[in-house]
Amino acid sequence: MKRFLKGLAAGRSFALITVALSLALCGFLVIGRAGTACAQQRGLNAETSEKVDAILLLDTSGSMLLNDPQRLRDEGARLFIQFLKPGDSLAIVDFSETASVVRPLTPYEPSQAESVGTLISGLKTEGQYTDLLVAIEKAREVIETQGRADAKPVIVLLSDGKMDPNPTLGSVAQRTQTLLEQVLPDLRTRSRRVYTLAFSPDADKELLQQIAASTDAIQWFSPSVNDVHQSFAELFLAVKRPQVIPLGAKGFTVDENVSEATFYINRATEREVQIQNPRGQIFTAKNYPSNVKWFNSQRFEVITIEKPEIGAWQVSGVTKEEGFATILTNLRLITDWGAAIEAGREVVLQARLYESEKPVSLPEMTGLIRYAYQITPTDRVAEPIVRDILGDEGTSGDSIANDGIFAHAIQIDEPGEYELRIIAKAPTFERQLQIPFRVRPPFVVLSAHAGTATSPSESAGHAVDSHGKADHGDSSHGDPAPASHGTHGDSHGDAHGATDGHAESASEPGAALPEEGGLVSGDPTTTFLIQLNDEAKRLKNVEVQLSATDDQRRLIKIPIEPVGVKVGEYQASAALLPADGRYELKATVSGEGKGRAAVREASRPLMFKRVTVGGQAHTVVVVSEDAPKPEEEEGFPVLGLVLLIVILTASGVAALVMAKRGQGETKVEAKTTPVSEELLARIKELEERKDLTEVDVNAPEFEETSQPAA
Numbered sequence: 001m002k003r004f005l006k007g008l009a010a011g012r013s014f015a016l017i018t019v020a021l022s023l024a025l026c027g028f029l030v031i032g033r034a035g036t037a038c039a040q041q042r043g044l045n046a047e048t049s050e051k052v053d054a055i056l057l058l059d060t061s062g063s064m065l066l067n068d069p070q071r072l073r074d075e076g077a078r079l080f081i082q083f084l085k086p087g088d089s090l091a092i093v094d095f096s097e098t099a100s101v102v103r104p105l106t107p108y109e110p111s112q113a114e115s116v117g118t119l120i121s122g123l124k125t126e127g128q129y130t131d132l133l134v135a136i137e138k139a140r141e142v143i144e145t146q147g148r149a150d151a152k153p154v155i156v157l158l159s160d161g162k163m164d165p166n167p168t169l170g171s172v173a174q175r176t177q178t179l180l181e182q183v184l185p186d187l188r189t190r191s192r193r194v195y196t197l198a199f200s201p202d203a204d205k206e207l208l209q210q211i212a213a214s215t216d217a218i219q220w221f222s223p224s225v226n227d228v229h230q231s232f233a234e235l236f237l238a239v240k241r242p243q244v245i246p247l248g249a250k251g252f253t254v255d256e257n258v259s260e261a262t263f264y265i266n267r268a269t270e271r272e273v274q275i276q277n278p279r280g281q282i283f284t285a286k287n288y289p290s291n292v293k294w295f296n297s298q299r300f301e302v303i304t305i306e307k308p309e310i311g312a313w314q315v316s317g318v319t320k321e322e323g324f325a326t327i328l329t330n331l332r333l334i335t336d337w338g339a340a341i342e343a344g345r346e347v348v349l350q351a352r353l354y355e356s357e358k359p360v361s362l363p364e365m366t367g368l369i370r371y372a373y374q375i376t377p378t379d380r381v382a383e384p385i386v387r388d389i390l391g392d393e394g395t396s397g398d399s400i401a402n403d404g405i406f407a408h409a410i411q412i413d414e415p416g417e418y419e420l421r422i423i424a425k426a427p428t429f430e431r432q433l434q435i436p437f438r439v440r441p442p443f444v445v446l447s448a449h450a451g452t453a454t455s456p457s458e459s460a461g462h463a464v465d466s467h468g469k470a471d472h473g474d475s476s477h478g479d480p481a482p483a484s485h486g487t488h489g490d491s492h493g494d495a496h497g498a499t500d501g502h503a504e505s506a507s508e509p510g511a512a513l514p515e516e517g518g519l520v521s522g523d524p525t526t527t528f529l530i531q532l533n534d535e536a537k538r539l540k541n542v543e544v545q546l547s548a549t550d551d552q553r554r555l556i557k558i559p560i561e562p563v564g565v566k567v568g569e570y571q572a573s574a575a576l577l578p579a580d581g582r583y584e585l586k587a588t589v590s591g592e593g594k595g596r597a598a599v600r601e602a603s604r605p606l607m608f609k610r611v612t613v614g615g616q617a618h619t620v621v622v623v624s625e626d627a628p629k630p631e632e633e634e635g636f637p638v639l640g641l642v643l644l645i646v647i648l649t650a651s652g653v654a655a656l657v658m659a660k661r662g663q664g665e666t667k668v669e670a671k672t673t674p675v676s677e678e679l680l681a682r683i684k685e686l687e688e689r690k691d692l693t694e695v696d697v698n699a700p701e702f703e704e705t706s707q708p709a710a
Contacts, residue, residue, distance in 0.1 A: 051087045051151040052239060053105055055142055056080070057135045059159040061096040064125040067160045067200040071121065075297050076197075076228035078117045080156070082295055082302045083236040083262070084108050085328075089151065091142050092119065096127020097166050099138035105146035110293070110304075131165040132157070132211070133179045136194060140183065143192060154239050155187075155194045157211065158228075162204035176207065181538060184214040185593070193217035193339065195238070197231045199224065210534065216340045218417065218438050229299050233264055234378075238436045242326035243333060245432060251314040254278075255429040257331040257355075263303040263315065265323035273301055278311025324434070330356045333424045333431035340438045344604050346411045348397040349373060351390055351422050352404050353431065359404055369426045371406040378436065379417040386410065390422075415441045441533045443601035446546070446587040448520045448574075448608055449527045451510035519582075521609045524575040530560065530587045530603070532568035539591030539599055546572055548583040548608075556583075574610050582609045 056077060064073070084090060091105035103119060139155045147153055165175045187194060194215045196208040199222040212219035218238055220231035237244070245252045245261075254261060265273055275283045283289070285296050288303075295302040300323075315325075335351045351371055353360040360369075371390035376382070390408050394401030397409030412418070420435045510527075513520050530544060546558045558576050563569040577583060585608055590600040 050240065051089075051148070052084075052154050053089045053091075053143065053147045053151045054080075054084065054154045054156065054239075055091045055093060055105065055139045057093050057095060057099075057139055057155065057157040057159075058120070058123060059096070059130060059135075059161060060094040060123050060125045061127040061130045061161055061164075062125060063130070063161050063202060067202060072226060072299070073158060073199070073228050074117070074121050075299055076232040077120050077158070078113070078295075078297070079229050079264075079300060079302065080232040080236060081108070081113055081116055083240065083264075083326075084110075086110070089148065090116070091146070092116075093135065093138050093142065094123050095131065095135035095138065097129040097131055097134075099131075099134045101138065101142060105142050113295070129164050129166050130159065130161040131169070131175065132159065132163050132207070133165065133175045133183065136179065136183055136187075136211070139194070140187060140192065152239070153192050155192060156197065156235065157194055157208070158197045158199075159208065160198070160200040160203050162202070163207060180210060180214065184211060185538075188215045195219070195235055197228065197235070198222070199228050199231075213340070213438065213440055214535075216338070218339060218436055226299070229297075230266065233266075233300075234436050237434050238339065241433060241435060243329055243431050244434045245325040245327060245430070251312055252325065253312050253428075253430065254308045254310055254327070255329075255331075256310055257329045257429070258308060258310075258327045259306075259330075260328035261305045261308045261313075261325055262327075263301070263305075263323065263325045265301045265303070265315075266299070271317040273303075273315070273317040275303065275305075276314040276316070278309050278313065329431075331360075331429065331431065333422060333433055335422055335433060335435070337420055337435055337437065340440050341412070342442055343415045343439050344411065344413050344442050346397075346409050348407050349390065349410050349420070349422075350405050350407045351424070351433075352406060353424055369424055371422070371424050373408065373420065373422045375410070375412070376419050376421070377414075377416055378419050385412070385414075385418075412439050415439045442603065443533055443536050444544075444587050444589045444603045445531045445533075446585060446603040446606045447529050447531075448513045448522055448606060449510050449529055450513055450522065451525060451527060519607045519609055521611060522574055523612055524573070524577075524610065526574035526608075526610070528558075528560075528572045528574065528585065528606075529563070530570040530572075532589060536589050536591075536601070537568040539589070539593060540596075542589060542591040544570055545588050546570075546585065547588070548577060548585045550578075550581060550583055558585075574608070577610055580610045580612050582607070584608075 058073075058077065081090065086107075086109060088108050089105050090103065090108040091101065092103040093099055093101050102123065103116070108116075135157060136155070139157075143153045143155070163172050163176050163179075165172065169175065170178075184194070192215060194211050195217045196212045196219040198205050198208045198219065201223065203221070205219075205221050208221075209219045218235075220234060222228050222231055236242075263275070272284060277283070283292060283303075285294050285301065288294055291306045293304040332354050333351060334354055335349065337349055341347050351373075353369065372388070373390060374384040374387040376384045388408055390406035391398055392402055392404065392406045396407075398405070398407035417436065417438055420433075420437060422433045422435075424431045513522055513526065528546060530546060532542075532544070536542070544560060546560050548556045548558060550556065556578060558572050560570040560572045563571050585606040587603040588600065589602075590598070593599045
């Protein structure tokens with residue numbers, strides 16, 4: 001106690017306190033900065049539940065007799081049922097003029113496959129009308145009254161027709177408007193997705209596409225009912241996201257973590273399918289052991305093997321791209337890739353391995369596992385549009401190095417349907433995901449076009465209010481007009497690009513100007529076109545604005561006006577820019593969505609250079625103000641903290657000097673510990689393993705996965 005009091009009198013305790021405080025502040029600073037970095041990368045956790053509550057909505061209108069006389073659609077529904085596992089629930093609803101529940105949402109067991117198949121085959125197709133609204137409303141009712149909180153709700157709508165309700169219930173336009181503007185937004189708010197399967201040329205492919213897009217789901221279209229079962233197989237991949245093994249001539253390997261394997265084989269030929277286990281035993285549909293279940297159909301086969309033997313398996317009678325195998329395993333590859341992304345926006349693809357519910361993040365494992373991905377269009381015949389390696393080095397979209405999450409930034413500009421394939425490959429095992437997804441059109445698109453727009457806004461006196469909201473004098477900013485049957489916008493074309501047929505009116509711009517090096521050049525006759533997608537058009541109290549920022553960072557608000565009578569399209573002339581020069585233009589749209597929720601979206605910036613040829617630049621008076629400075633990332637006051645630490649440390653040193661003078665010298669010897677040879681060898685081994693992650697995505701080990709499965 002006396003030494004403590006003496007040290008305190010000499011300033012030692014003050015020194016210790018100041019040094020400790022300095023260290024604490026340093027730690028706080030480091031933790032704070034690390035926390036900011038962590039906030040930049042999404043967490044990637046395994047789903048707590050893989051259970052689904054599936055509701056099949058089956059069209060039983062009379063047109064089914066013409067488009068599917070052999071009832072091949074029943075086989076597709078049976079295929080989907082084959083993929084369900086214990087823990088899943090299934091409901092079946094048939095609909096035509098009305099909708100009725102023929103099987104309530106109850107737990108499904110594989111032993112029920114035959115009885116459920118008989119139930120589906122027994123549905124009569126004799127309805128006079130096709131009312132898609134009553135079908136989806138019935139599905140919503142089933143989910144809300146019978147659904148489980150710990151299961152993923154999945155609604156599957158199968159139809160070959162158009163919206164054709166009983167006239168006593170309302171017109172086609174009225175029923176369609178209620179569906180698009182009330183029922184579907186409510187389902188989306190509650191994360192209820194409606195997947196649609198359309199077949200035959202008679203199906204309203206555009207409306208079924210809108211139904212799926214409005215709930216962030218996916219739509220499949222089969223011109224012939226012969227291919228409906230393939231759509232159901234792809235639906236299973238989208239909903240359940242199983243671990244997938246492609247079927248090919250080289251076979252595949254079952255590791256010790258696999259508890260069950262299910263094979264889906266598309267029967268494109270009459271060849272007999274055979275499966276050979278690691279011991280050389282051959283199984284067929286006529287001869288298989290008790291741990292194997294074999295479902296045989298006209299179009300496909302599904303084979304499930306419980307507790308498959310570890311080792312190399314072979315499948316014969318199958319050519320490439322005719323099927324896939326899924327496995328149940330406690331070693332899983334997971335991703336948070338969504339069912340829909342927006343065209344033109346950069347999205348980070350993330351993936352990692354989980355063992356049961358724990359992430360695999362050991363450096364020894366990370367160095368041996370290689371991650372790759374590819375994206376392929378599925379709505380047209382095309383090669384993969386992108387194929388690359390996922391990394392964990394803190395680059396190319398990966399924000400935090402060596403955290404076990406492998407990532408890569410991706411941007412897709414063309415709306416449409418795609419398939420993502422991710423593979424994690426190690427010397428002793430392989431895991432793969434195949435995920436169908438949709439690229440939806442941007443919320444708002446801004447483009448530049450050649451030609452003068454003949455509009456009053458080109459005059460120098462056109463005004464805009466202080467909020468930048470143009471006075472359009474029409475009702476297109478309010479509620480949209482009721483949708484009419486046969487005119488539903490296709491989300492593949494809506495608000496995409498700038499040349500989708502805007503030439504029928506003299507007030508509309510011409511061809512889109514080319515972009516060179518990210519810069520579009522034009523003269524004062526150039527027209528800027530703003531296009532809203534279907535979702536933006538349905539907003540209430542819509543405000544659309546166009547602004548430009550010049551080289552001096554001045555913000556210029558440009559007045560806009562509607563394009564003729566079109567809803568959701570606006571234009572402005574480049575003559576409204578104050579002078580020739582470079583500008584960054586951006587269109588924004590704001591309004592109220594479902595439940596009066598505020599919505600605000602912006603277009604991708606348009607870099608534009610105005611050049612006047614053969615005369616002086618035309619200038620007009622516009623509302624202008626300084627552009628806001630780029631938002632700086634909120635962080636800690638680093639400079640202030642550093643200065644504070646320096647001051648406190650200096651005070652501590654001064655106090656230590658005082659203490660030394662009061663007590664005499666105190667010698668402190670620091671012990672040094674030599675680095676062991678074992679530790680140095682371990683570090684070298686880890687560095688050698690790290691080099692294994694540098695893999696060319698076109699290397700032979702990835703060649704087997706370069707082709708999309710069925």
